[in-house]
Amino acid sequence: MQKLSCSSYKDLLARFALELPSRYNFAFDHLDRMADGQTEFANPLAIVHVDDDGIRRDYTFAWLKEASARLANALRDKGLRKGDRVMLVLYRRIEFWVSMLACHKLGLVPVPSPAQLTPKDIVFRVNRAAIRGMIVDSSITGRVEAARPECESLHCLVQVGGGNLPEGWHDYEALSREASPVFPKPEGDALACDTDPLLIFFSSGTTGMPKMVEHIHTYPLGHFVTGAYWHDLREGDLHLTLADTGWGKAVWGKFYGQWMSGATVFVWDFRGKFEPARLLEQVAEHGITTFCAPPTVYRFLVREELARYDLSRLRHCTTAGELLNDSVFRDWKRLTGLPIYEGYGQTETTLQICTLPFMEAKPGSIGRAAPGWDIVLRDAEGNECPPGEEGEICVRVAEGAPVGLFTGYLEDPEKTASVMLNGYYHTGDKAWMDGDGYFWFLGRVDDLIKSSGYRIGPFEVESALVSHPSVVEAAVTGVPDELRGQIVKATVVLAPGFAPSEELTKALQDHVKQVTAPYKYPRIIDYVSELPKTISGKIRRVEIRQRDEAASKA
Structure with missing residues (x-):
């Protein structure tokens, strides 16, 4: 499988074809x-690993x-x-x-x-x-x-x-x-x-x-x-994607596509708290040529004295996982001379939408449909959205699923059927498209929280909270945070006999850390007498988010 040398996005779409070998x-x-030595690549080095x-x-x-x-x-x-x-x-x-x-x-x-x-x-x-x-x-x-x-x-x-x-x-x-x-x-x-x-x-x-x-x-x-x-890899490149191997992003950037391009995967097996200065030392010392990390990491990096590090061999940077702030994009480009090319995909897919090297990188845009993916925005009634109108990101699958789309949710046919509807795969994410065909991500149709590159589902945190004797009900939402993208907030109804206090907040945070993964704990806990709900009794997290947004502007 050989990489095409293309002059434009239109050129790539016209010439791109993905071969599917039999019994692969x-x-x-x-x-x-x-x-x-049976491929077109002579590079013998698969992985550079630094512990x-x-x-x-x-x-x-x-x-x-x-x-x-x-x-x-x-x-x-x-x-x-x-x-x-x-x-x-x-x-x-x-x-x-x-x-x-x-x-x-x-x-x-x-x-x-x-x-x-x-x-x-x-x-x-x-x-x-x-x-x-x-x-x-x-x-x-x-x-x-x-x-x-x-x-x-x-x-x-x-x-x-x-x-x-x-x-x-x-x-x-x-x-x-x-x-x-x-x-x-x-x-x-x-x-x-x-x-x-x-x-x-x-x-x-x-x-x-x-x-x-x-x-x-x-x-x-x-x-x-x-x-x-998307990573623009060439034979002999040394590519670093920062993702941990427990997450789907690892195989996006540390495995398949990098080796198919003849590149070498760079792995930094750091433990404990992430330190941006140590990351920059790795990039400089080992001559990383291409780099991918969530926007949160770039937010940390631009706060460092980048001039202290030799980043001369770094030539291409990408990001995914959450929204990239315009200011971070501009600061990174000013300090390194390199734009950051955004991409979008899910655990259920490979790369769906991206900005490629021969495309203009628009700060805040996730780019255009990746080759092989037929992307359309649809409103609540199933109508295709024109430019400027927001809708759900959907993938046309009526004439065949793109390579890389999941087969479904195992042992959950109802959930699979809910996202595979009328010839479309529904991502559950919202965006709008501009007149140039660029998509602009708006957020999850549901309530996914993205914090420091992690994807956090509210249900697990809520389940942990209500397992504490002081909590009757809990709603978990994301609150915008300049450093982490979002932080986890819990809106809690206490059981009789319990009153809000700093001690109780600390106890609930520690409890969540014990019951589920520690990074999911709520950094903010708000105590209320009741949660906003629909007529059917479902919690309206959107109302909590709207209240928080209004309060932040007051």
Whole structure:
């Protein structure tokens, strides 16, 4: 698959075509071929990995081929078979890439998951997805053990990073060391390919508990546009996407499309609090050429003394995940000479809308429809919206789904049917389009909160709050924040016998951190006597947001 040299967006659309090879499996048909020198690329380097102590290790495609073969053989020896689901909780360890590729080769279905999961979260996900295996960092083992009595489906548990092994666990290094380094491409039905399940992401739980989003083996091909065109990658580029491997954005910027473009993935496995100065040191020291991060990160970076760092090799910057402030766009361009090219997509898709290098980067616009995606805005009545009128972002699928669109929400046909209507996939996001065909994002039709690059569903936070004895009802919304994009706010009705206080606020925040992922805790808690509701009794979060907006302008 070769990148076209295009002079304009119109030129790209006229010439673009995405090939779908028969019986395609990314691990065999791209990664292993790269390792064997059977592609048009000569670049042997797959990953540059820098750990939290600053130690750099370079990994070739040949190394990844052998390491993933060893792990695939080891997991097969432990009884895992094609179609089994395996949860991965590995931060940004090199073992994440090895595990993903091993799963692809064996036909297992990886479920990348964030390290912030609590035992309660693990129980929910393991049982919902009937998880058979887990490969986790040693710091996660204790939480898995706490959840394990309620997780009957678990069969194979692998710990990465050494340390004591609880009963029934396997050491990653020992498993891999003892296994064969050769894993030939299977034949017949033994090969996972085409419409077989490739991976599962859990959604952020916007309107309920997290849902299972399934992608198939053609999904990586959809990310060729992500890497080759949006990230503008060339052979030998060193690309850094800052995302953690527990989120869908990781495979957007740290896996498929980058290697399809002949680039090298740069991984900085930092732990603890994000420090913008340390990130700039990495970019300068290692010569990052292309970079992608959420707008929140850019907001931190422009506050640093950028002149102290050698960013001369950085030539292309992208962003996604939340709205990019005009001021951040202009400050970054003034300080570095580089515009920031926005993009839009979802866990359920690959890149849907983007600004490409040969397009004007309009501050605040997410760009135009990505090649291969037929995007239309529709109003509440299903009518197509003209320029200037806001509507829901929808994808035409009547004549075939674009490569990279999910198959549906597993075991949730009603939810799938609610977004696949009358020949369209409904994203649930709103935008308007200008006269040049550029889309301008407005927000979620529902109540998703985007804070510091995280996507937070109100339902999980509300569920955590009402599990505290002092809370009767809770509504969670996002409040605009200059640094984080949004912060989580909880509007709470207290039970009789409880009164608002600073001590209670701190107790509720700590409670949320214990029940669900800590980053979801409400930074603001507002105590009220009742919540605004519809006639049917549903909470009107939009009214809370409107009140907050009016108060901020008063």
